Amino acid sequence: MAQEIERKFLVNGEFMDKVVKSMRISQGYICTLPGRSVRVRIKDDKGYLTIKGASTDNGLSRFEWEKEISLEDANDLFKLCEPGAIDKTRHLIPAGKHTYEVDVFHGDNEGLVMAEIELNSEDEDFERPDWLGDEVTGDRHFYNSYLTKNPFKNWGI
Secondary structure (H helix, E strand, C coil), rough: EEEEEEEEECCCCCCCCCCCEEEEEEEEEECCCCHHHEEEEECEEEEEEEEEEEEECCCEEEEEEEEECCCHHHHHHHHHHCCEECCCCCEEEECCEEEEEEEEHHHHCCCEEEEEEECCCCCCCCCCCCCCEECCCCCCCHHHHHHHHCCHHHHCC
């Protein structure tokens, strides 16, 4: 079984000078039931279908299955998605032996900037750059599936 182990953080410092690659991502959700989600994503010019399971109690890991699909199939599957979509630019930033994915959100989630780091184990050490803010791992408010229903613009922050 494919297991995703990641930590999420808010970003509160300048990071753009460290970016090695960027890509535009749009994604929608076919299903966002408690404990599972089915996502369709277009990353630049490639499509992906992803199924995620329930997170562990600490929010660090969960089942994740992802397959690349054709751009045409991804566009067709977007028609089946629940209301609300995610539009963001993802920036890749190396730090030590890992790479942070920093997402700068657009549209209804404008103003939200989050960083994720994927790990090999829940207790793995990793470098924490100075632009990294508060950890939000396990806080469901920061799940993309939640942001499609309750976008950042409505939070009053």
